Amino acid sequence: MATMSDRMPRISAGQFATMITAGYLGLGIFYFPRPLVEDAGRVGLYGLWLDGLAAFLLMKLIFAMGRLIPNETLSGFSAALLSKPVSWLLALYTIVYHLALAISAVVLFSFVLGNIFLPSTPIWAISGALTLTSAYMAYGGVLALARTLQASYIPLLVLTIFSVSMATLSIRHPSLLLPTTDVSLLPLVDGAYHQFVIFIGFQLSVTLYPFVKNGEQRQAERYSVLALAGIVLALSLEYEVIMAVFGPDAIDRLRWPLASTYRIISLSGFYISKLGTLLIVLWTIVIVAFVAVRLWCLAHDLSAMAPRRLSYELALGLMTLATILGTLPFPNAKVANLLNEHYLLPLGLAYLVLVPGTVMVVGKLRPQATRQLRARHEPGPEV
Amino acid sequence: MANPHSWRRVVAWALLLALSLGALTGCWDDKSLDTRTLVLAMGFYPARQPGEVAVYFAVPTPAGLTSDSGSSSSGGASGPPLIILQGVGHSIGQAFSAAQASTNRDLYLGHTVFLLFSTKLSPFMLRRLVNALDRIGTLDKTPFVAATSAPFAAVLGTIPQEHFPPLYYEELFSCTTCQQLMLGVRFWQMSDRLWTPGVDLVLPVLKPTRQGPAVDEVALYRNTRYVATLTPKETTAYGIAAGRSRKTSLFFPRLWDANLDFVADKARVSTEVVHGRLQATLAIHATATLESIATATETAGQVARISRRAARLLADEAAAFVRLSQRDDVDALGFGRALAWAQPQVFARYRHWHRVYPHLTVAVRASITVNRLGDLR
Numbered sequence: 009m010a011t012m013s014d015r016m017p018r019i020s021a022g023q024f025a026t027m028i029t030a031g032y033l034g035l036g037i038f039y040f041p042r043p044l045v046e047d048a049g050r051v052g053l054y055g056l057w058l059d060g061l062a063a064f065l066l067m068k069l070i071f072a073m074g075r076l077i078p079n080e081t082l083s084g085f086s087a088a089l090l091s092k093p094v095s096w097l098l099a100l101y102t103i104v105y106h107l108a109l110a111i112s113a114v115v116l117f118s119f120v121l122g123n124i125f126l127p128s129t130p131i132w133a134i135s136g137a138l139t140l141t142s143a144y145m146a147y148g149g150v151l152a153l154a155r156t157l158q159a160s161y162i163p164l165l166v167l168t169i170f171s172v173s174m175a176t177l178s179i180r181h182p183s184l185l186l187p188t189t190d191v192s193l194l195p196l197v198d199g200a201y202h203q204f205v206i207f208i209g210f211q212l213s214v215t216l217y218p219f220v221k222n223g224e225q226r227q228a229e230r231y232s233v234l235a236l237a238g239i240v241l242a243l244s245l246e247y248e249v250i251m252a253v254f255g256p257d258a259i260d261r262l263r264w265p266l267a268s269t270y271r272i273i274s275l276s277g278f279y280i281s282k283l284g285t286l287l288i289v290l291w292t293i294v295i296v297a298f299v300a301v302r303l304w305c306l307a308h309d310l311s312a313m314a315p316r317r318l319s320y321e322l323a324l325g326l327m328t329l330a331t332i333l334g335t336l337p338f339p340n341a342k343v344a345n346l347l348n349e350h351y352l353l354p355l356g357l358a359y360l361v362l363v364p365g366t367v368m369v370v371g372k373l374r375p376q377a378t379r380q381l382r383a384r385h386e387p388g389p390e391v
Numbered sequence: 392m393a394n395p396h397s398w399r400r401v402v403a404w405a406l407l408l409a410l411s412l413g414a415l416t417g418c419w420d421d422k423s424l425d426t427r428t429l430v431l432a433m434g435f436y437p438a439r440q441p442g443e444v445a446v447y448f449a450v451p452t453p454a455g456l457t458s459d460s461g462s463s464s465s466g467g468a469s470g471p472p473l474i475i476l477q478g479v480g481h482s483i484g485q486a487f488s489a490a491q492a493s494t495n496r497d498l499y500l501g502h503t504v505f506l507l508f509s510t511k512l513s514p515f516m517l518r519r520l521v522n523a524l525d526r527i528g529t530l531d532k533t534p535f536v537a538a539t540s541a542p543f544a545a546v547l548g549t550i551p552q553e554h555f556p557p558l559y560y561e562e563l564f565s566c567t568t569c570q571q572l573m574l575g576v577r578f579w580q581m582s583d584r585l586w587t588p589g590v591d592l593v594l595p596v597l598k599p600t601r602q603g604p605a606v607d608e609v610a611l612y613r614n615t616r617y618v619a620t621l622t623p624k625e626t627t628a629y630g631i632a633a634g635r636s637r638k639t640s641l642f643f644p645r646l647w648d649a650n651l652d653f654v655a656d657k658a659r660v661s662t663e664v665v666h667g668r669l670q671a672t673l674a675i676h677a678t679a680t681l682e683s684i685a686t687a688t689e690t691a692g693q694v695a696r697i698s699r700r701a702a703r704l705l706a707d708e709a710a711a712f713v714r715l716s717q718r719d720d721v722d723a724l725g726f727g728r729a730l731a732w733a734q735p736q737v738f739a740r741y742r743h744w745h746r747v748y749p750h751l752t753v754a755v756r757a758s759i760t761v762n763r764l765g766d767l768r
Contacts, residue, residue, distance in 0.1 A: 049735060123528035129419035136414025143407070180580075183659075184732065255732065257587040263526070271532050272579050321403035329406065332414060 018221040023154035025231035028210045029239055030161050030297050038116045038345075040206060040266055041247045045259045047199030050188045052256075053247055055200035060240035062200075063207040064233060066360045070210070071229045073364035074217035076371045076378060078225055080385040082214040082363070083312040088381055090370055098363065099313040102214075103306055105359065107327065108352055109209065110302040111334040112344045114138050117295040119341035120264055124271075124288065135335040138292070142299035143328040146307065149320065150219050153304055160293045165242070171287050172245050174273045179252040205348050208356035209298070212305040214363070218385075267291075303327055428496040431473070432505035432534075432560075434543035435520055437512055438479045444516055446486035447543040448476040448498060449505075475544055483523040500530040505560045506578060507597065510540045514616040521582050521615070532579035535564045538594040538610040538617070549599040563606060564595070571638045572630035574606055585615060589727025589744050593629070596620050611721040613745060618719050625715060632673060632709035632755075633724060634658030641679070641701055649689075649697045651761065652682040656705070662730035662751075664737055669747070671726045673713065675705055675757040698761050706757035717749045726751060 019027070044052030077085045083102065086095035118135040126134060145156050179185075213232075220228045250259060250269050262268040270287045307324035314323070338344055371378045434447035452474055476498075478490030491498050506524070508517065524530060539546055550559055564575025574595035584592045592612040597604040607623040621629060630636045639654040656677035663670060679701065681689060689697075716723050727748060731738035741747045 050732065125529075126418065126420045127529060133414065133416045133419060136410075136416070140407075140410055140414050143410075147407075181732075188733075190734070190736075254583055255587055255728070257731070258583040261525075261582075261586050268532065268579075272577070319397065319399040319403065322399045322406075325403045325406035325410075328410060332410065 019150055019154045019216075019219050020221060021224040021228035021231050023151075023158060024213075024216060024220045024224075024228040025235040026157050026161055027154055027216060027301055028213045028232055029235040030157055030294065030301065038120070038264060038341075039203065040243060041203065041250060042259060042262070042265050043202035043205070044199040044247070045251070045256050047202060048192075048196045049256050050184065050251070051191050051196055052199055052203075052251075053187050053244060054191065055196050055203060056240065056243055056247055058196070058200040059204050059207055060236065062204065063210070063236055067210065067213075067232060067236065069364045070213055070360065071217070071232075073367050074213065075225070076367065077218075077381050077385060079218050079222075080381070081218050081308070081312065082367070083309045084218075085381050085385070086367070089367065089374065089377055096313070099309055101359065103309050103313070105352070105355060106212065106302045106306050106309075107330055107334065108347065109356075110139075110142075110299045110306070110331050111338075112348050112352060113295055113298050113302075114331060115335050115338045115344040116341050117292070118335065119344075120267055120288070121292070123263075124267070131338075132332075132336055136332050138296060139299060139303075139328055139331045139335070142296050142303055143324060145296065145300035146304040146324055147321065150216075150304060153300055157297050157301070161297060164290060164293055167287060167290060168242060169245075171270060171273065172242075172249055175249045175253060175269055178272055179249065181252050181255055184252045184255060185248055202349065202353075204357065205353045208353060208360070209302075210360075212301060215305045215308055299331070303331065422497055426496055427499045428494055429502045430498055430500050431503065432507065432547060433500075433503060434507040434509070434547075435512060435516075436509040436543065437516065440479075442516075443479055443481055444483070444486060444512070444520065445477060445479045446483060446490065448478070448490050449473045449543075449547050450476060450498075472550070473547055475547065483520060483527075500527060503530055504534050506534050506536045507543060507546060508536065508538050508594070510538050510596075510610055510617045510620065512617070514614065517612075517615040517617075518585070521585055524578065525582050532577070532582075534578050535560045536576050536578050536581045536594060537597045537606070538620075539597045540620070541597070541599050545599045546597050546604055549601070549603050563604065567637050570606075571636070572627065573635045573637055574609060574626075574630070587725075587728055589722060589729070589731045589738065590725035591721045591723050593633075593721075593723045611716070611719055611723055613719075613721050618721050621715075625712065628708040628712035628715075629723065631656060631675065631677075631705055632658060632712040634675065636677070640682075641704060643697060643700055646697050646700060647689075647693060648683070648685040649693075650682045650684070651679040651697070651701055654679040654701075654705075654759075658709075658724070660724050660726055660729045661733070662726045663733060669730070669751055671729070671751050671753040673709060673724065673753060673755045675709055675755070677701075677705055677757070677759040678762065679759055680762050694761050698759050701761070702757045702759045705759065706755045709757065710753075710755045713753050713755065717751065717753075720745050720749050722748045726753065 041052055041056070044055045048055050073082075077089075083095070083099045086098050090098070114135045115131075118131050118138060121134050122129060122131050146153055148156075217225070217228075246266065246269075250265055253269060253272070254262065254265075259265055267288050273287075303324060306327040307320055310323040310327060311318045311320050428450050430448045431451050432449040434449070436445045436447070437443075438445040451472060476490045476493055478486035478488065478493075480486040480489055487498065508520070512520070525532075562569065564570075565573070567573065576594055581592060581594070584590055591614070594610045594612070595606045596608040596610050597606060598608065599605075607626060608620050609626050609629055610620045611618045627636075627639065631639065634657045636654055636656045638652070641651040641654055643649045643651075654677050656675050659674045661672050661674075681694065681697070684693070686693070713724070722728075722744065727738065727741075727744040738744075
């Protein structure tokens, strides 16, 4: 089992917030805002805000669970609190879920890259390179990963804002910038549900929470909520621009709406006239980071769950191999999309509600066990 | 931390190395430039056999790529700037393969800047072509699009030699200071119009002339069916009605020979149901410069009269175009789209917008702001 000594390196509040929210914009490139517009039409923007609200509430719930035993991961303490079989089931669920999510993200982005830039390169070569880069990022452990993420993610956020402002030059229907008041509730909720797929990644905070430096947990929570608000704002801007450029009817037909929007950015006279295409290449950073965080989480949970001692590096290697092998059977991006829509979305939502809910209820029912667990995992010396 | 010499670490490294050898295979699409043929423009024409399309690929020659405006004596390669490859097939893919067979270099579409569609293409074929072009990943969505009734070689052959071909279309279609009307349509705008209900496609028409391809006409389409090509005068009316005027001139011989230049306008379309009846409005606002007037300096009263007259003229031109488009049943300005976006449920009631559009009541309003030139005498 993993012990405190495995988790000596601790991350800062800002790094925690970056790690759990970095994936949101990354997954957005595949879907956003098609599900919203498809179901809710022009009022999709309200659906996005509804998603933001739901993500905020679920985040609060998961942090409340994190505070129960703040210095041990869920996979580390669940056996003592919830009994061994339940703990195994939970760890298995977490591993399978994150593996499927990582595979899905790799497959989807490999098809974007393959379709736009590398038509002669087989998809396995693209997904293999993507996964290995992610594994290399995750190899150094949580602290190295957090620092790499911070270094690459923030410039990308700046570029995203820059690209959104570039895309505003292509706006042809400014009247669509004004949200309509013609709201029907059911399609709105339907659209919000389908779009929630881009927010399902933050379950990993159950594993990540104990790695936050002592005393910075509350700050980490605050930063995460702020990062979420920033992301909802950035997505709202992107939504508005895409809507006013294409109109609601054409968004439905766009292949990877966000990627398509970047591709129409054409600056004549600028050194790189196809700026948007360059941005899609840079987007790789987000996907690699998204997968790297998941691989780290998978490797950690696997080594915590293993009956005999399993090093983090070996667990990472195994999970990388599993991800690469898992991407091979996908014939096209549509299948990965179906996997997301029909399985990962409902199962992810169920995880986000049921796991913290169960742990907190059991925690309340077994105050003695909770106190003992908390005492056993008192913070060790900081590095 | 685990012991660095443990077997686990060795196994982990071995696993990683094996994976690296297997998966980091490098870029398979990396091809050197001299094995690649960059397609600059593509043309789509009906082939002799019904149901087939002839696709032309214009490829710049080394002479075409090294030519540069003003540096014709710089010692670059000589010869024609473009060569044209042709492929025929039932689909773009088939035609592409046929054209690829005629060259030993890889035909690459990533640098295509111009797409030309024959007005003789069947509606079915045009739809199929746009669908296919939409799905070609390497083809950017930003090439300019035009229609023509002239052969591909005749249109492309008239590009003046001193121009660098990739930049030529940029100047031809999106130069606000060198075009009277901004008629440029990019490919993504074309497909956007085709897939949006309640609006029809309008493409600029390229005519070969001795000075180069001329763009002073537009072709109207109903869905993907070519309907008509407007005359240059009608095209100006379309430009004003669609808010695409940038350098139109207006002359008023009865108002002190006043001459308004640089008439640039914006147009806004709205459609709504008023008392159970569909009512559409086209609102135009223009700005212009008073270039000259017989009285040398102008008074506020003179400017007001010129403005009123100019606004009426713009409204009349726009209304004439609306009538023409209703006659042809081509909703070029998107009155249906305006209704669909404002009141989707109401629009859904009109299943066939093209049966409604010819009978739509449209009110046209125009206003103009004249910048006075004589303020400093």
